[in-house]
Amino acid sequence: MASLSKGANTPVDAAAVRAELSWAAGPGAPDIDASALLLTAAGTVRDDGDLVFYNQSGHPSGAVRHVGKHGTRDATTEPIFWQFVGPGRAGFGVLERFDTLPGRAVDNVGFFAVDDIERVPDAELYDRLLSEFPSWITAARSAGILR
Numbered sequence: 001m002a003s004l005s006k007g008a009n010t011p012v013d014a015a016a017v018r019a020e021l022s023w024a025a026g027p028g029a030p031d032i033d034a035s036a037l038l039l040t041a042a043g044t045v046r047d048d049g050d051l052v053f054y055n056q057s058g059h060p061s062g063a064v065r066h067v068g069k070h071g072t073r074d075a076t077t078e079p080i081f082w083q084f085v086g087p088g089r090a091g092f093g094v095l096e097r098f099d100t101l102p103g104r105a106v107d108n109v110g111f112f113a114v115d116d117i118e119r120v121p122d123a124e125l126y127d128r129l130l131s132e133f134p135s136w137i138t139a140a141r142s143a144g145i146l147r
Contacts, residue, residue: 009037036064076105079146081136083129086113106139107132 004010035053038061039045049060058065086092098109110132114120120128140146 034066036066038064076108077143077145079140081108081110081133081140083110083132084112085117085129086111087117089115106136106143106145108136108140110136 035051036059037045038050038052038059045051049056052059052064052066056066084092084095086095092111092113095109095111096113098111099107110129112128112131114125114128117125137146
């Protein structure tokens with residue numbers, strides 16, 4: 001996972017990229033915003049349309065879009081439950097921290113890591129995939145998110 005300091009940039013040589021930013025918001029903590037600058041093969045900017053940021057949320061070509069500060073915290077008041085599986089032996093960053101994320105109406109995210117998913121029996125995998133869903137249904141009903 002790449003890490004950039006304030007004001008830094010990095011070239012991206014890929015057909016498709018999804019970038020997600022996370023930070024600890026709160027009193028005294030700085031806010032964060034991302035922007036993208038599309039360059040030609042020669043490394044130049046064609047015009048103002050090549051800058052994508054919160055107030056110009058998409059490139060005319062559709063190659064880049066800025067979706068703003070939406071995510072699971074905003075969606076905790078919606079009837080949505082996410083279940084993530086982290087395959088392999090990597091660090092999974094924010095996925096591992098969802099249970100301690102403040103400001104959520106309900107816990108609407110499940111996560112577990114599996115070193116070798118091919119070795120997990122199907123029944124165990126299904127049990128783990130669904131393990132947090134019943135408690136989310138109960139919490140979402142109590143919070144008036146589900147009927």
